[in-house]
Amino acid sequence: MSLLEVRDLRVSFDTDDGTVYAVQGMSFSVEPGQTLGIVGESGSGKSVATQAIMGLTPGATITGEAKLEGVDLLAMSERELEAIRGSQVSLIFQDPLTSLHPLYRVGHQIAEAMRVHSQVTKAQAEDRAIDLLGQVGIPEPARRVRDYPHQFSGGMRQRVMIAMALALEPKLIIADEPTTALDVTVQAQILELLARMQRDYQTAVILITHDLGVVADVADEVVIMYAGRPMERAGVEAAFVEPHHPYTQGLLQSIPSYSGRTGKLRPIKGYPPSLMRQINECPFASRCPYVHDECRVAPPPLKPVGTKPGHLSACVLPADRVGLSAAAPEGAAAGAGAAEQ
Amino acid sequence: MIRLVARRLVYLVLVLIVITFLTYVVFFVGNPNDLAARFAGRDAGPAQIRDAAVRLGLNHGFWYQYWHYLVGLLHGSFGLDFQNQVPINSEIARAFPVTASLVVGSVVIWLLIGIPIGIMSATHPRTLRDRAGTTFALTFLSMPTFVLGVLFLLVFYYYLTRAGLSWFPAAGYVGITTSPGQWFLHLILPWLTLALVQAAIYTRLIRGSLLDVLGEDYIRTARAKGLSRRTVIYKHGVRAALTPVVTQLGIDVGTLLAGAFVTERVFGLPGLGQLALNAIGAADLPVVAAVVVLAASFIVIMNTIVDIVYALLDPRVRLA
């Protein structure tokens, strides 16, 4: 059984300007101890999707299913969710500078979670906090435990966040762009730390990022998300070697190391669709070089593609048409599309 | 922390010196004869005017005079009142407890009203409860203190008394040591008058501050840890939202302690505000000078206290 199985998740917000359909049918699953990368451009709904299942999107309308070890999180009361947050599922956020409370000592903030979820004394929690700070690589943890967040650098604060997330040895850590706000050398250290902690604690991780390079390094599986929907899901190797969905292919071609010997970057043309309405076609249709008539009828469901098991793509193109070499230049694609019609 | 407090105290003393100096220059520098006449009292003859000149040290140089004045202040002496030639100290000693009672009581009331309503509005934004809170705030915000005061007098004094229920006195003050019950009855209407307008301001202040805080990333972190809604709102939210409230409270208390002019006037409370207004009306320069020094000192002292409390509340300030 998957640790977490999310099916047809839909999240919308009623705002003064109308309803924002931020997530429109997201599905993914996480296996115990594994790392799932969720990749997508800004605004594709990565944060909303993962926070909504933990009840952290106030004011949102949520439908669908999110089963943690078979129990639906979306059907839980706030109280039941509180018991799960921080103990079974922890979250790490993007900006470590603003994610810690400025008025409390870091040791207290780490100990706080332990004290609500388990019967430990203040002293035990404090000791464990020191232990954790040491594990995440903070020098002189016994002294630093009494410091305030502003006395730490950004990278060190993210280490504190990781220590906090690990405090109760959760089954799943959701890390929402944990390194985006940090400089490059620190980014690598934090990712390495996260991977090491995951190994030591046997924790599953959802790693949200828009950096495909990061996913290639640390993820076991990857979901490519676009306009609130999954476009493709695959093992990391399949995703990079045999991408099926034109959006995935476009993403790969827009990173420098993948653009081949020509060295020419090919950014995807056009813009993502507006989320102010429900999208009832393939959300990528307007930017897709291979768009067919049937793409306009309904959003294509995920279907098995390629050669590897578990490789799914929400695209109507033939299932065996995988890999970047399969992606023809735009002129030819338009021709091919026309020929098929 | 100790260094911060020391620094603030040194600064406080410097500002007080500047204030006294300016007051001195404005009130006590000029033609010695005119000055002596202004300080000698209403019915003073030439001999008394000469006495006053000696008392003020007017026949000495400027710095000596200022020093003389400062030493007087340090001994708690503001000199004699122009109209009746009584020590100003005793007038202030009589007026200050009145104003202090008025201010302290209404601070308690406005915080007891403003903080809960503000928190309720911020934690239920755009609901009926929030709108009710906003309506409360706007009603009293748009009502000048004297209108509210007169309204209270009309309802609770005039109508009640006409109906045979003389519960509240119309005016005046009774010391708490004389009769706690009477003290309370004489102050309840002034308290409410002052407090309701302030409560409205604090409701808005706390609502805004808490709404901002509740949108912060660290609140999401607190929720993600599985803390209860209560803990998140009070321990993580309200705690962080208090800082601007403390700042505002310091300013308000300092300003009001110098005299809650309108409220004191409407309810005939013989506080510092009344003392100042009467002195200005009678061109009683020594009293005006004393009240000015006192008012400025209250504000500066409250500011110092705010700075220190601020540092206690916020480690970023304390450890800077």
Ligand SMILES: Nc1ncnc2c1ncn2[C@@H]1O[C@H](COP(=O)(O)OP(=O)(O)OP(=O)(O)O)[C@@H](O)[C@H]1O
């Ligand atoms: N509380 C909210 N009210 C209205 N719209 C919201 C709310 N929260 C998020 N959205 C919208 O939902 C969409 C998805 O946002 P989300 O933060 O999940 O994107 P993301 O994929 O995490 O992007 P990024 O990479 O920039 O973090 C965005 O268009 C955003 O404006």
Ligand SMILES: [Mg+2]
């Ligand atoms: Mg995000």
